Amino acid sequence: MEFFCVKHKAKVEIPDDQVKVEVKKGRKFYTATCPVCGTKVYRIGGRA
Numbered sequence: 001m002e003f004f005c006v007k008h009k010a011k012v013e014i015p016d017d018q019v020k021v022e023v024k025k026g027r028k029f030y031t032a033t034c035p036v037c038g039t040k041v042y043r044i045g046g047r048a
């Protein structure tokens with residue numbers, strides 16, 4: 001899954017098995033750790 005890292009300002013490709021799904025207030029977020037700089041990256045996944 002593709003994420004955008006705001007820390008080093010580039011797209012990063014993260015394997016699906018390293019992506020976590022979180023649900024907050026009815027919205028789904030995908031979270032993962034950037035393999036380049038270790039920052040947490042987010043992606044909005046639409047409605048839960």
Ligand SMILES: [Zn+2]
Nearest residue numbers: 005008034037
């Ligand atoms: Zn990064």
